[in-house]
Amino acid sequence: MxxxxxxxxxxxxxxxxxxxxxxxxxxxxxxxxxxxxxxxxxxxxxxxxxxxxxxFKNKVELLTFVDDKLRQTVLKKIKQVTASNLPADEKLRSVTMEIFSFCRAHRIFFDLAEQFDLKARIPRIQKENGLNQARGCFARILSEGIQQQRFRQVETTMTSKHIFSTIVGTIEIQKWLQDYEMSKEADELTDFFLSYLKM
Amino acid sequence: MxxxxxxxxxxxxxxxxxxxxxxxxxxxxxxxxxxxxxxxxxxxxxxxxxxxxxxFKNKVELLTFVDDKLRQTVLKKIKQVTASNLPADEKLRSVTMEIFSFCRAHRIFFDLAEQFDLKARIPRIQKENGLNQARGCFARILSEGIQQQRFRQVETTMTSKHIFSTIVGTIEIQKWLQDYEMSKEADELTDFFLSYLKM
Amino acid sequence: MxxxxxxxxxxxxxxxxxxxxxxxxxxxxxxxxxxxxxxxxxxxxxxxxxxxxxxFKNKVELLTFVDDKLRQTVLKKIKQVTASNLPADEKLRSVTMEIFSFCRAHRIFFDLAEQFDLKARIPRIQKENGLNQARGCFARILSEGIQQQRFRQVETTMTSKHIFSTIVGTIEIQKWLQDYEMSKEADELTDFFLSYLKM
Amino acid sequence: MxxxxxxxxxxxxxxxxxxxxxxxxxxxxxxxxxxxxxxxxxxxxxxxxxxxxxxFKNKVELLTFVDDKLRQTVLKKIKQVTASNLPADEKLRSVTMEIFSFCRAHRIFFDLAEQFDLKARIPRIQKENGLNQARGCFARILSEGIQQQRFRQVETTMTSKHIFSTIVGTIEIQKWLQDYEMSKEADELTDFFLSYLKM
DNA sequence: TATGAATGAGCATTCATTCAT
DNA sequence: AATGAATGAATGCTCATTCAT
Missing domain, CATH: 1.10.10 (Arc Repressor Mutant, subunit A)
Structure with a gap:
């Protein structure tokens, strides 16, 4: 051809x-x-x-495709902010906000993803890959902040991992409370992170 | 009658x-x-x-009953540990471990709860109530730790709130990774909390 | 109960x-x-x-039940005629006619049975059982005819087997020709059998 | 053009x-x-x-073409054997065997032919034509056998017709029993024909 | 109250056929 | 003539809920 x-x-x-x-x-x-x-x-x-x-071979495969594209989209947004030339503390706030607003916007689909157990369709390695990229963004922001002497010297790998978990957990709890006005929570959480990181 | x-x-x-x-x-x-x-x-x-x-009027109501009872059960366990006379740091570890192992044990049911959107059946006030009790346990442990001079002086309300969110988020991520061997994560997370709280 | x-x-x-x-x-x-x-x-x-x-568990099982009942019905009819006190030659004619008319009446269902491959659902032993009963009727009629000195001394087992096959084949061919006026064929076939059996 | x-x-x-x-x-x-x-x-x-x-206009027409070609093929084989210079009894055995083995080889297609009711697509005249040619082969073999004084003087038209029906019926029954090892049956049947025809 | 047979709406998927290129 | 992507009608089975006994 x-x-x-x-x-x-x-x-x-x-x-x-x-x-x-x-x-x-x-x-x-x-x-x-x-x-x-x-x-x-x-x-x-x-x-x-x-x-x-x-x-698409069937419905699950179709939904898996959408799920994948959606996760790539939010990851791309996070990376963009991470690569921007904002000061580290503003980056941290912005990235957190991005994640919150994306999850709010697509919460119905993400509920669906659980219903269809889409996570079972994604290879472990790919899931870890995505997760590491997201965590990596936070690690990079932490490193920058330390270098810029805006943040104190924390261990970036673990700290970024736990920061990400806290964001996920906060969103999860807000979803459970069916409180979709998340910006207040996002702000409060960022403030907490920054107070933890301040020198 | x-x-x-x-x-x-x-x-x-x-x-x-x-x-x-x-x-x-x-x-x-x-x-x-x-x-x-x-x-x-x-x-x-x-x-x-x-x-x-x-x-039970219908299936959702039945599942809601089970869901409620299950949450009460874990809350009771947390409260028991909180009321015990362990030192604060061990209490923190123990409570965290309880939550992890309970969620692992009943993860299939909790997935179901999302599928049937049981959260929509619980009155907001009741959800906040439960949430506050769980967070309250952490706050009490923090207070005790500060009093025992094992922890530095942190703001207990916010800190306990975020600690709880981090636990939820970590469990959520592990579930997404389909990695149900959670004790390592629970330990690592507790270590992080303790390092944050250490004087 | x-x-x-x-x-x-x-x-x-x-x-x-x-x-x-x-x-x-x-x-x-x-x-x-x-x-x-x-x-x-x-x-x-x-x-x-x-x-x-x-x-019925599913469609095939339902159809298998009907198929089975239908075969039992024709077998019962054949047995009734065989057990009657007609002279052997008239029994032979009557049984042959029964089979022809039954197959004509239910030909659409029997086509369906092939479409759904119902034969695969019937245990081999049961199929052989039914077949032997049908052949057995012919064998009994032959024996009677010989005893009554209406038929010459033929080997009854094989002869009855082949008589039955000839009936089946004739019906099959008539169905293929889509010629459902089978009484002429049934008569002609019986005449042939009788001429073969005459002393 | x-x-x-x-x-x-x-x-x-x-x-x-x-x-x-x-x-x-x-x-x-x-x-x-x-x-x-x-x-x-x-x-x-x-x-x-x-x-x-x-x-081909559609699927049924395609399958009808294949069905037709298949029937022509077996007819050709029968004619070849009929035209050979074997003694009549061996011809009878050989032709019978040909039909059995052809039907066994293509039984799945013939089942399909019933499923799609291909018989309804073939003009009556053509079906009778093919049938008569097949029966004619047997009639010719019978004639030869009589002439060769290997067979007794039977009425060839009717006898050949019924012989053919018996072959068809036997194959049909074997297919129903899902017993596709047909050579024993073919042999037994030929023996029966020959015993009937012997002088 | 307990029973459990009866109800019937709801939906993913296949595959013969078409038709724009 | 050849292509092969697009079409869309058609149907068996499940299971939450009801209700006569």
Missing amino acids: SSFSEKQKQFKEQAAHEAIYEATLKVVSRQQGDTPKMQDIAETAGIATGTLYNY | SSFSEKQKQFKEQAAHEAIYEATLKVVSRQQGDTPKMQDIAETAGIATGTLYNY | SSFSEKQKQFKEQAAHEAIYEATLKVVSRQQGDTPKMQDIAETAGIATGTLYNY | SSFSEKQKQFKEQAAHEAIYEATLKVVSRQQGDTPKMQDIAETAGIATGTLYNY
Whole structure:
């Protein structure tokens, strides 16, 4: 097959994936609570039900794709902030806020991910990889802060790990309380981190 | 109705509730992954399907009852350790360990609780109540530690709140990684807390 | 459980089986060609879809039950004629006719049986049993005919076996020709058998 | 269109038909039980799915073509044996054996033919034609045998008809018993025919 | 109160066929 | 003629809940 039609095909596939991704998020957020029907996803994406199965073997695989893309998206955002040239303390606040607001925005989908046990579909190594990247961002911010003499000398690996866990736990508790106005919590938490890190 | 038969009735109801509670946990842990069927719960509890509906309006209410009882159980354990006469640092370790091991033991049920969105069935006030009691235990341990001059003078309310969040987050991450050997994590986390609290 | 309610239950089950049996035959003959839908069977039997599954694990098991009952019915008819006090040659004609007319009446169901490969569900021993009973009827008729000196002395076991095969093959060919007016063929075949058996 | 390109086209079509025929048999025997998918047939034949529809209007027509070709094949084999210069009794045995082994080899396809009711697609006249040719072979063998004074003087038309039916019925019963080791049955049956025909 | 048979809505997936390229 | 992605109708089975006994 010519390189051209190969490219065309790949582009088409990518476009379909993108449409299905967005349709899924749309359907999920629309039908709060219920699990999304394949037919609805297809319809929203503007394709036929059967066509979904040209791109994904089954529903779980489709949802896994969306889950993966979603996690990559938040990771990308975190990395962007980490790579920015804000001072370390502001980076820490900004990254924390990013995570909180992303989780709030997509909480219904993440609930779904648990319902379908999507975590079981992701290879362990890939999960650890993602986790380490997220934790790594915090470690880098800590290092920068120490270098900038804004933070005291903490052990960055462990500290970043626990900071990340605290964020996850706080979000989890807020979700359990069904309190989705998370910015106050995010701020309070950042203040706590900064007080811990201040020299 | 006579007071005697009233009592009898209450006793019977309590016995039924107890049997259903245990049957539910048994069925849930047996059928890893699948959601438990009312029929299976009834059969395991030694009653007829229809009888379940004399005690619980529907499946969600039944699961909510179990969920509530389970949370009360772990809270009771935490309180017991908190009320013991161990030194503060050992109490902290012990309470943390309790929470980890309880969540590991009942993780399948807690997954279920999210699937059925049981949190939506519990009144906000009750959820806050439970949460505050758990956090309160940590606050008391911190106070004791400060008094015993084992811990430095930290602000106990906020610190205990964040300690609890960190525990929740760590458990959540371990569950996501499907790494259910949590004792190492519990220890590491306690060490971190203690290093933070040390004078 | 008391013997009475046990009996009641059994009677109810038998009634349900009977109703489902008849509903299936009705639906099958009505919807010539298409495979019967569980919903239609249930509706025709006057019960709910789900109720079918209280009596049969799945569609194949239901059809196997009907298939079995159908074969028992024709076998019973053959046995009745065999046990009658007609002269041997008339018995032979009558039994042959029974088989032809039964297969014509239920040909659509028997086609279905092949479609669902019901033969694979019947234990080999049971199939051989049924086959031997049918062949046995012919053998008995042959013996009688020989005794009555209406037939010459043929080896009854083999002869009856091949007579039965010839009937089956003739029916099969008529079905293939889609010629369902089988009485002519049945008569012609019987004449051939009798000419072979005449002294 | 020029005669040359006409010929070319016909040749191409014939090649395609041949490839599809063989692919179908391959797929059918591979996927025991399931009905063959058009996609699999196309893939196995080395063409695209849509291309199948340039040669056959639909699946039933494709299967009818294969069915027809298969019946022609066995008929050809029977005719070859009939036209050979074996003695009549050996011809009878050989033809019988041919039919048994052919039906065993292609039993899955023949089951399929019933499932798709292919018989309904073949004109009555054509079916009778094929049937008469098969029966005719037996009649010719009988005639020869009588002439060779190996067989007694039987009425060849009816006898050949019933012999053929007996073969069909025996194969049908063996298939129902799922006993595909048919050579013993074929032998036993031929012995019976010969004993009937012996002078 | 207890029983447990009956109810029936709900949904992922397949695959023959089409048609734009 | 060839391609193969897109189409979309069609259906068996589950299981929470009810209700006659």
